[in-house]
Amino acid sequence: MIYRPDDREQHLCGDKGYAGKPAQKVMKKHNYIPHVKQRGEEIPEKRANPDFKARRWVVEAAHSWFNRFRKLLVRYEKSIESYEALPHLAAAIIAFRKCGVIYV
Numbered sequence: 105m106i107y108r109p110d111d112r113e114q115h116l117c118g119d120k121g122y123a124g125k126p127a128q129k130v131m132k133k134h135n136y137i138p139h140v141k142q143r144g145e146e147i148p149e150k151r152a153n154p155d156f157k158a159r160r161w162v163v164e165a166a167h168s169w170f171n172r173f174r175k176l177l178v179r180y181e182k183s184i185e186s187y188e189a190l191p192h193l194a195a196a197i198i199a200f201r202k203c204g205v206i207y208v
Contacts, residue, residue, distance in 0.1 A: 113137055169198050 181187040
């Protein structure tokens, strides 16, 4: 199990799905500092500050990268072990591509 560090504030970036009071309550209950912005709120901030980077789309980008591996979209593997190995392989390939090691 991985434990969160106690000496640092923990921030959680979310999209419109986390804007409701129940979601905010859960985030605060787990000692997160919620950052929930709508798309329209970031546009003026980007124009005013060229160094501003939106952080809440990291998960969506990762899902997009994984969806490029067609073998993950439709499960053709019969054994659980083979299928579970595919996301690990895809993650390794994505990481190597981001480092500039593999050009596949």
